[in-house]
Amino acid sequence: MSALLSVRDLEVAFPIGGLLSRLRGGPADIRGVAGVSFDLAAGETLALVGESGSGKTTLARAVAGLGRNVSGNVTFEGKDILAMDAAARHRLRRDVSFIFQDAVSSLSPRLTVRQLLEEPFRIHGETPDNMDAKIADLLDLVSLPPAMADRRPHELSGGQARRVGVARALALDPKLIIADEPTAGLDVSVQGEVLNLLNDLRERLGLALLVITHNLNIVRHIADRMAIMYLGRFVELGETDTVFHDPRHPYTAALLSANPVVDPEAAPERITLEGEMPSLLRRPAGCEFHGRCPFARELCRTHAPEVTQDAARRFTCHYPVGVASFLSQS
Amino acid sequence: MTDRPALSVRNLSVSYDTPEGRLRALRGVSFDVQKGEIAGLVGESGCGKSTLMQTILGLLGGAAAIESGEIWLGDTDLLTLNRRQMRRLLGDRLSAVFQDPMKSLNPVLTIGRQMTDIQFRRKASRADKRARAIEMLDKVQIPDPAKRLDQYPHEFSGGMRQRVAIAMALMAEPDLLIADEPTTALDATLEIRTIELLRELQEEIGCAVLFITHHLGVVAELCDRINIMYAGELVEHGGTRAIFDAPQHPYTELLFACDPAQIKERSRALPTIPGTVPGLIDVPPGCVFAPRCPKRFAPCDSLHPRPVASGGSDLVLCHLRDPKVPA
Structure with missing residues (x-):
């Protein structure tokens, strides 16, 4: 299986502080993404999960060639994205499109839906003869009535605006869609529609999907694989089913156990995390999760764990959760 | 001390003046929140949750008109207060946390x-x-x-x-706290921490909480009772456990079925509720949910259902549950 997108040791740095603080020996930058590697195949869905500030959006932007101060290696169809010049990056936008988190504010309030859908074509210097038919097709693809074409964003409901965003992302037949919280703020009934649409397009067009979300219930249903981010790193990456049933990293286990259960009778056993995510300015020594980890031991405070890789997943932890079952399997 | 509920909304109707006509955002909504109770208010966007919250807090905009109803905070009818009296109440006996x-x-x-x-x-x-x-x-x-x-x-x-x-x-240790989707912007771990904290403080202070959300998992974990709204009407309310066990209104049933957390088996195709919420300018005479309801029958299109108690729910707005309506 050759990867459509291949990311190796990706780092994204944000310069911070002024000259003064740098002269005093303060750090010159913080790393929002600190060494992330993964592959994504055509037709595959990978979900990125993590708290706000864990670097999900920064990672997604860097992968789409939108980040600055990016180092590492990102190849899309064998081409190095980070080494591309402006013209090549411009062409890349045809193949890699973005669905933004805030559906309504990502659409210009001054344009009609028709103009919004024409925009991708204009930007790439295309004027198909059958533009009207194209737009009707796009609206149909996202199940919006043709009459919507003359509306402006403020006349759309949240779900409709979201679907216009999806239609825009699909306009130029991309190969990879990066969806940043595609269902945030949507009602459960509409959420299903948007996810079914993305999944349907994935199946029909062989799209690869990189979905950022913190809704674990969605991840369970739509993602082939999931990656859990903490402080800009993947602490665990693996098949969705495997990770859900048998998480290795304590942070993954805590996240999964925090997922509210729709059953008033069930009293879920929760793994409680102490404190807040540490600041990127002061990354903890050893395992970066040790300060909040209920299972941390001495080794965790001093030594950063190596990556453990097996067939279905990889994780970084000295004392993985459920290690007994892990040993009996191998 | 009286035994009045912390909040009692009686037959509340609110409409907005729009260029297309009078939009009837809330129609005949009645419910109580008892002292020391956490009540959930659930419904899709546009069902009137925010209008209801703004009416209680006295924050309605100029285009809105309260057509009828009473809102009792203990023994004070909020709708009879003037601006100054209302202002004295806010942040003291009545306060809010926003999204x-x-x-x-x-x-x-x-x-x-x-x-x-x-x-x-x-x-x-x-x-x-x-x-x-x-x-x-x-x-x-x-x-x-x-x-x-x-x-x-x-x-x-x-x-x-x-x-x-x-x-x-x-x-100020208020009598009633209105929480409008306070955890929507938070991640799963923080969400749980926040609602656990809210519950602890609520128990300590003893205030009532009206918790507005569309996250059913949070309702199940936090709330003693739930109110379900659809298109400006309260269609079902009752104890959380009873409603989750056996929803009585077809809308409640569908809403629960749509929640990805409810679906145990992994499935790529998620259920949805076909159709859209009706426009509220010309409200149809029958049941508002009838056009989307899989269980609709003869009276649903013409006759507005009356509130009845059914199963474990104290109020259901559905002909199916009304013993006086022949099946």
């Missing part, structure tokens, strides 16, 4: 300044007010509260900001 704490906190004032400012009703020294603010921050588990008090909202993380907002809302 986005970044928007409800003033970005150019320190947390401490804002937390002492809202104690303007108390006759106490600044030092006393500051001490009270520190005490509240400590209660919402903000580490090192005395130092954090002199920081600005942007120096707090999202989860902390929401906890600060909760601390401010509960500072």
Whole structure:
């Protein structure tokens, strides 16, 4: 299986502080993404999960060639994205499109839906003869009535605006869609529609999907694989089913156990995390999760764990959760 | 002390004046929140949750008109109060936590300044007010509260900001706290922490909480009772456990079925509710949910259902559950 997108040791740095603080020996930058590697195949869905500030959006932007101060290696169809010049990056936008988190504010309030859908074509210097038919097709693809074409964003409901965003992302037949919280703020009934649409397009067009979300219930249903981010790193990456049933990293286990259960009778056993995510300015020594980890031991405070890789997943932890079952399997 | 509920909404109807006509956003909504109870209010966007919240808080815009109804906070009918009387009540007996704490906190004032400012009703020294603010921050588990008090909202993380907002809302130990989707902007771990905190504080203070959300998992974990709204009407209400066990209204049933958390088996195709919420300018005479209802039958299109008790629910607005309507 050759990867459509291949990311190796990706780092994204944000310069911070002024000259003064740098002269005093303060750090010159913080790393929002600190060494992330993964592959994504055509037709595959990978979900990125993590708290706000864990670097999900920064990672997604860097992968789409939108980040600055990016180092590492990102190849899309064998081409190095980070080494591309402006013209090549411009062409890349045809193949890699973005669905933004805030559906309504990502659409210009001054344009009609028709103009919004024409925009991708204009930007790439295309004027198909059958533009009207194209737009009707796009609206149909996202199940919006043709009459919507003359509306402006403020006349759309949240779900409709979201679907216009999806239609825009699909306009130029991309190969990879990066969806940043595609269902945030949507009602459960509409959420299903948007996810079914993305999944349907994935199946029909062989799209690869990189979905950022913190809704674990969605991840369970739509993602082939999931990656859990903490402080800009993947602490665990693996098949969705495997990770859900048998998480290795304590942070993954805590996240999964925090997922509210729709059953008033069930009293879920929760793994409680102490404190807040540490600041990127002061990354903890050893395992970066040790300060909040209920299972941390001495080794965790001093030594950063190596990556453990097996067939279905990889994780970084000295004392993985459920290690007994892990040993009996191998 | 009387045995009146903390909040009692009686037959409330609110409409908005729009260029297309009168939009009837709330129609005949009645429900109670008992003292010391956490009541959930669930429904899709546009069902009238926000209108209801704004009506209770007296924050309705100029285009809105209250057509009928009463809103009792203990023994005070809020709708008979003038602006000044209402103002005296807000932040004292009645307070609110909103969805986005970044928007409800003033970005150019320190947390401490804002937390002492809202104690303007108390006759106490600044030092006393500051001490009270520190005490509240400590209660919402903000580490090192005395130092954090002199920081600005942007120096707090999202989860902390929401906890600060909760601390401010509960500072005056109100009779009723209205929480409008306070955890929507938070991640799963923070969400659980925030609702657990809210429950602890609620038990300590003994206030009633009206918790508005569309996250059913949160309702199941937090709320004693739930109210389900659809297109401006309250279609079902009752005890949380009873409704989750056996929803009586077809809309409640479909809404629960749509929640990805409810679906045990992994499935790529998620259920949806076909159709859209009806326009509320010309409200159809029958049941508002009839056009989308898989169980509709003869009377649904012409006759508006009357509220009945059914199963474990105290109120259901559905002909199917009304023994007087022949099947």
